[in-house]
Amino acid sequence: MDLVKFFHMNGGVGDASYLNNSGLQRMGIMKTRRIIEEAISNLCKSNIIKYPKTLVMADLGCSLGPNTLLVGSMVIDEVAKTSQEMGLNPPEVQINLNDLPTNDFNTIFCALHEREKKLNTEKITDVHYSPPSCYFTGVPGSYFGRLFPAESLNFVHSSYSLHWLSQLPKLREINKGNVYLASTTPESVSKAYYEQFQADFLQFLRCRSEEMMVGGRMVLTFAGRTTEDPRGEESYYYLWRPLAMALQEMVSEGLVDEVKLDSFNLPWFTASPTEIMKLVEIEGSFTIDHIEIFDVNWEAWKTKKYDNDNDNDASTDDNGVGHAVAKSVRAGIETLVANHLVKQ
Template identity: 70%
Template sequence: MDMVKFFHMNGGIGDASYSSNSGLQRTGIMKTKGIIEQAISDLCHARSNVNFPKTLVIADLGCSSGPNTLLVGSMVINAVTKTCLEMGLKSPDIQINLNDLPTSDFNIVFIALQEFQNNSTNDQLRDVHGQPACYFTGVPGSFFGRLFPMKSLNFVHFSYSLQWLSQLPELEEINKGNIYLSCTTPESVSRAYFEQFQTDFLGFLRCRSEEMMGGGRMVLTLAGRTTDDPRGEESYHLWRPLAMALQDMVFEGLVEEEKFDSFNLPQYTTSPTEIMNLVKTEGSFVLDPVEIFDVNWKAWKREKNDNDASEVKQLTEDYGVGHGVSKAIRAGIEPLVANHFGEAILDDVFERYGQIITATSSKETQKLVSITISLTRKM
């Protein structure tokens, strides 16, 4: 599968769009707010008054579309302005580069920019040194390759995209009955997934090491696991209901068994130990302590103007957690499912997915394990 061509979040602002169903990711971003602010503060304080840059260049990689994209930009702008005020310096210009695959809905992002630049968030940034001038640029392309000139970036942000692989690994055996790693997955399949993640993650770090200035900061958040076994429950509980739904459709003759057996998600949920080892192997960054936190599935949707993760709207009264999680998952992987099975099964399979989650919600773990790392580019 050509991931650059087929993989993207659902665009637009409709009921099935990523923009309308990205509350899980938003909650995760809000939980990392303190880490992002600290990284920006450290970045600014590391520069002397004499050498303080006139422009800070920021990259938000895998930004997708919708309110979360500009939420990160708002955090960065606020953190820069606050830190400069504490240092008694005029805020520098801020260049924010928004990156995602070419198939991402950049139009939605650009339409929202005008409102963002005029909203109350920016009003709060005005201080005695003046509001920073902010410039936004769309940068289409894969973050597994080079995107920016050498030593041009001061800060890089990355949230809930790096667990997706650049391509499906070459598998020696069939991952029978599964669409991802589980306790019944052959060892060779699990090993192939890790080797692909290792190649991708090391390549990602090498590219960013070339693009970032010495002393630059990077904050990465990934869906992950706390255990060492990649075939454990934490890695699979979100995907098991989808596999069950597809398996039911095979039994009913609605999906070919061969099609089901050949479908594997291009995702790898890593562990803190694996991340630390790979950062050390690549060698260009200093790693701060790794942060691990959970995001409850019930945070799938939020109020339109809700800026606080603690006030995320829990719409279980109207739809149930199964319906909500199904919509959130569909917004993220619908193009992958449609490309493999065809569009005709989409409504049916995701309706079944939601029903299975609702039926098992009292037994299943309802949380997404997240790992956040803060890195400093060595001088």
């Protein structure tokens, strides 16, 4: 399964699109807002003697939709705010939006065009607010390899991306009845998943260590777990167990081949904080300033009770939380399921 060739969140603006079903991921970004703003503020203040002319950031695994521009807007606003506090003109901001080549970059570029039109027509009411000039670039490619010139990035951000593996691990045993790690998963399968995550994350860190400038900052948000057992229900129950049950029902109805289902496993690994800290220490290029565990609540997402955010997420309809979860899962993994299971 060559993930680079076909894996992407559902594109477009339709009912099943990631654009309209990414409210949960938006909640995660809003929960990390303070960390992002502190990172940008500290980055600017650390260069007070030689204030940067350009601040270059990369958003890795940007996908599409309102979340794609949300972090960039946070960075732009914090650069303007910090520059004003320091009595300096803000640096220009270069924002590199990265995802796999099959990502719907056209929808992103259309959103950027609409953003520019809106900014050009709106009047800035705060006479002291001086927004920096900002330039966006699309960078297709896998973040498990080099994407940028050496020492060219000041800030790296990635949200809800690094739990995806670069490829499915090679399994010596069948993960019968499951599509991810579960209590019935053989130990060899669990070990293979961790080894793949370890190789991927170490490679990610090595590449970023070459691309980032000395003193740069990085904010990474993972789907993770609080327990040390990757086969615990925490990692499986809410998202993947219902999917596995639905697929098993489709096998019983003759809609899906059982052999195909037995060989279908998601390229996903939810790491624990201990595992993340250990791998950062092994790689050796970075130090961790802050690590935090937080929950995102499906019910809060469904009822729009998160951080005073008022987007028009289409998944917050009146069909219940279960329906919203199903649409979110579909928006994220439909290409994986279709590529592997759908009969030709």
